[in-house]
Amino acid sequence: MAMPDGPGCPGHKIPADEGLFGPGSVTWRVMGEPIMWVAGFRALYLQALHPRTMRGTWQNTTLVDPKEAWGRLARTTGYVRVRTFGSRAEVDRAAGRIRKIHATLIGVDPDGTRFRLDDPEQLLWVHCGEIGSYVDIARRSGMPLCRHDLDRFVDEQRRSAAVAGLDPADVPASVAELDAYFDNMRPKLHACAEAKQALRMSFNPAVPRWLLALKLVAPPLNTLAFASLPRWGRRMYGAPGIPLTDFAATATLTAMYHASRRLPEQIRYPPPVRQARRRMREYERLQSQRLRAVS
Numbered sequence: 629m630a631m632p633d634g635p636g637c638p639g640h641k642i643p644a645d646e647g648l649f650g651p652g653s654v655t656w657r658v659m660g661e662p663i664m665w666v667a668g669f670r671a672l673y674l675q676a677l678h679p680r681t682m683r684g685t686w687q688n689t690t691l692v693d694p695k696e697a698w699g700r701l702a703r704t705t706g707y708v709r710v711r712t713f714g715s716r717a718e719v720d721r722a723a724g725r726i727r728k729i730h731a732t733l734i735g736v737d738p739d740g741t742r743f744r745l746d747d748p749e750q751l752l753w754v755h756c757g758e759i760g761s762y763v764d765i766a767r768r769s770g771m772p773l774c775r776h777d778l779d780r781f782v783d784e785q786r787r788s789a790a791v792a793g794l795d796p797a798d799v800p801a802s803v804a805e806l807d808a809y810f811d812n813m814r815p816k817l818h819a820c821a822e823a824k825q826a827l828r829m830s831f832n833p834a835v836p837r838w839l840l841a842l843k844l845v846a847p848p849l850n851t852l853a854f855a856s857l858p859r860w861g862r863r864m865y866g867a868p869g870i871p872l873t874d875f876a877a878t879a880t881l882t883a884m885y886h887a888s889r890r891l892p893e894q895i896r897y898p899p900p901v902r903q904a905r906r907r908m909r910e911y912e913r914l915q916s917q918r919l920r921a922v923s
Contacts, residue, residue: 645715651911660901667765669853675757684735723791769885
């Protein structure tokens with residue numbers, strides 16, 4: 629007779645807080661990989677093609693100030709890390725701070741029209757630009773993900789959209805829906821003057837003195853991120869949108885991803901990701917045990 633295994637029973641372990649996703653998610657499989665840094669910068673270039681999104685960012689951030697520019701990048705990457713691997717309480721606190729800040733920020737169009745940065749259309753564009761970039765880089769780098777995995781990833785990321793203040797029902801839930809969203813948005817996009825200036829600045833970023841080494845890393849990383857944009861996105865910036873660039877970017881992404889897989893885990897992943905991977909292995913072990921017990 630099987631022993632009971634519920635709360636209060638001997639040997640029962642209370643499961644750890646799995647946050648928004650948990651060890652069984654595709655999100656944990658994707659987001660810890662170093663190649664996702666390329667996706668993050670690609671997302672910034674893509675998001676900047678929405679004029680209001682770019683103007684709102686430009687008008688509320690001093691990107692030429694090394695401390696503020698680096699601080700903004702550090703806060704963004706920190707938020708993505710917490711949102712992905714943090715506990716639900718940590719996610720709620722971090723998302724609450726972001727929503728509170730965005731609720732106070734206003735942008736102004738060239739004709740004087742004022743708009744809020746937490747307008748749902750802006751939030752949805754930023755979300756889709758980010759998630760679409762993760763999907764594109766994951767697929768082109770050769771991660772072992774099938775179409776169903778990528779659809780699951782997009783669907784899981786509606787939880788990220790929800791904590792940002794969006795209704796998940798209004799957010800793409802599959803790769804096909806995400807592609808349709810971009811097709812619908814393209815007539816509204818172009819590289820405004822601020823976007824082109826930000827692009828130029830990204831290749832010679834303003835960084836604190838103690839991070840001057842980033843000036844050596846930025847040009848090749850940003851070149852790859854820019855080259856991985858869709859052809860129509862590169863053309864909007866005034867760059868050639870030719871197939872050869874796509875092939876070269878994909879080959880480079882694939883080589884980088886497979887090279888990173890040869891690195892020891894201690895070097896390849898930061899501590900939060902290593903902890904998540906340990907939980908993933910434990911989850912897979914328990915799943916295998918359950919399958920054997922059933923069979």
